[in-house]
Amino acid sequence: MNGCEIHRAKWILPIVRPPIENGAVALSEGRILRTGTYEDLKEKGIKGRVIDHGNGVIMPALINAHAHLEIPSLTSLPAKDFVTWLKTVIEKKQNLTDRQIEEAEKNAHQMLKQAGTGLVGNVKNFPVVNSKKQIDEITFYEFLGLKREVANQRWPLFKGLLEENPSSELSAPIYHVIHPAAHAPYSVHPDFLPKIKEIALKRKQVFAIHVAESEDECKFLLEGKGALKELLEEKGLLPDNFKPPQKRPIPYLAELGLLGPNTLCVHCVEVNKEEVKILQRFGVKICLCPRSNYYLQLHQAPWKLLKGSGLLVCLGTDSLASNQDLNLFKEMAFALKKGIFSPSELLEMATWRASMALGQGHIFGTMFPGARARLIFLPLDPNTACRELAEAVIYTGAQEKLNWIE
Numbered sequence: 245m246n247g248c249e250i251h252r253a254k255w256i257l258p259i260v261r262p263p264i265e266n267g268a269v270a271l272s273e274g275r276i277l278r279t280g281t282y283e284d285l286k287e288k289g290i291k292g293r294v295i296d297h298g299n300g301v302i303m304p305a306l307i308n309a310h311a312h313l314e315i316p317s318l319t320s321l322p323a324k325d326f327v328t329w330l331k332t333v334i335e336k337k338q339n340l341t342d343r344q345i346e347e348a349e350k351n352a353h354q355m356l357k358q359a360g361t362g363l364v365g366n367v368k369n370f371p372v373v374n375s376k377k378q379i380d381e382i383t384f385y386e387f388l389g390l391k392r393e394v395a396n397q398r399w400p401l402f403k404g405l406l407e408e409n410p411s412s413e414l415s416a417p418i419y420h421v422i423h424p425a426a427h428a429p430y431s432v433h434p435d436f437l438p439k440i441k442e443i444a445l446k447r448k449q450v451f452a453i454h455v456a457e458s459e460d461e462c463k464f465l466l467e468g469k470g471a472l473k474e475l476l477e478e479k480g481l482l483p484d485n486f487k488p489p490q491k492r493p494i495p496y497l498a499e500l501g502l503l504g505p506n507t508l509c510v511h512c513v514e515v516n517k518e519e520v521k522i523l524q525r526f527g528v529k530i531c532l533c534p535r536s537n538y539y540l541q542l543h544q545a546p547w548k549l550l551k552g553s554g555l556l557v558c559l560g561t562d563s564l565a566s567n568q569d570l571n572l573f574k575e576m577a578f579a580l581k582k583g584i585f586s587p588s589e590l591l592e593m594a595t596w597r598a599s600m601a602l603g604q605g606h607i608f609g610t611m612f613p614g615a616r617a618r619l620i621f622l623p624l625d626p627n628t629a630c631r632e633l634a635e636a637v638i639y640t641g642a643q644e645k646l647n648w649i650e
């Protein structure tokens with residue numbers, strides 16, 4: 245076959261297959277044609293311009309399953325606690341102008357690209373369209389409103405925006421498609437949560453929700469008390485005569501019918517053994533944001549339990565309001581130090597697992613034939629052994645030592 249480009253390097257890291265030494269990948273019309281050793285490709289008669297990248301690794305670009313790109317950086321000050329931080333975010337967002345939102349998204353796209361990310365799950369509250377996207381994006385439009393009257397008032401705009409952007413085939417430019425999301429069990433009226441999930445199901449899309457992020461959230465849902473209740477009251481967001489569901493976050497979502505294979509549960513920090521079983525029963529997807537949880541002085545999710553559960557777990561950075569940067573390699577380096585997930589597992593969580601969680605199958609985050617040609621090259625020491633590759637890739641990427649294959 246002629247007319248393609250062949251990129252070769254000391255190593256190819258296809259993620260879902262073992263590393264290939266003296267590897268090459270043939271690209272044609274923005275898609276992956278074939279991956280193998282350079283000799284394999286030659287034997288198969290694949291011809292084209294050859295670009296040799298030398299010592300290092302060619303791999304799929306990363307996928308950040310959860311971020312809020314419209315939120316500018318707020319991490320110059322340490323977070324006191326979750327609720328105080330949430331108050332700052334609410335106040336900051338109230339005063340954002342369209343121009344600031346657009347600027348924040350533009351900068352965030354730049355940061356993501358520099359850090360080797362090729363697809364992002366971007367949660368938005370403002371329907372401001374950033375036309376200058378540098379990487380692919382799954383846009384989640386997020387619903388908020390715990391008071392029935394507020395939710396009623398916002399619903400037509402939310403539904404209308406989704407209807408204006410119908411879901412479409414995978415072949416369409418994905419950044420034209422909007423997915424529905426709910427903010428959290430403590431910030432959306434229980435009558436509206438199932439309606440949002442229903443829309444996602446009908447559109448064959450992913451439904452994303454923050455869940456079980458903090459102890460404050462658990463206390464609020466169980467008892468209707470605590471710092472979160474006080475903040476919602478102070479901001480006029482708490483319904484009159486509010487009655488808590490008297491359930492922890494996961495059982496509450498299960499009761500409302502919100503869990504299922506198309507649900508992307510973000511955080512899942514306050515989740516116990518029994519609740520992991522509930523998540524398993526429904527086959528939900530989980531996105532962990534370890535550095536955001538750390539910044540907000542929250543617990544970490546039960547990584548060992550989740551790892552052993554067989555559930556699909558992926559990674560996200562969350563926003564620049566709770567993370568210093570949007571570098572997913574740094575997220576992996578942080579997680580690696582805890583010694584629970586291996587370097588290879590973390591790379592899977594930041595590539596094809598995230599693609600599955602965002603409803604994109606193997607189109608992103610893999611090097612299968614037909615997958616999008618979103619590839620990066622990371623230079624490595626020529627003596628790096630095969631078993632050291634995954635770890636070396638994480639630490640090299642964390643320093644943003646990488647090039648795009650374009």
Ligand SMILES: [Zn+2]
Pocket residue numbers: 310311312367454510562563
């Ligand atoms: Zn978030």
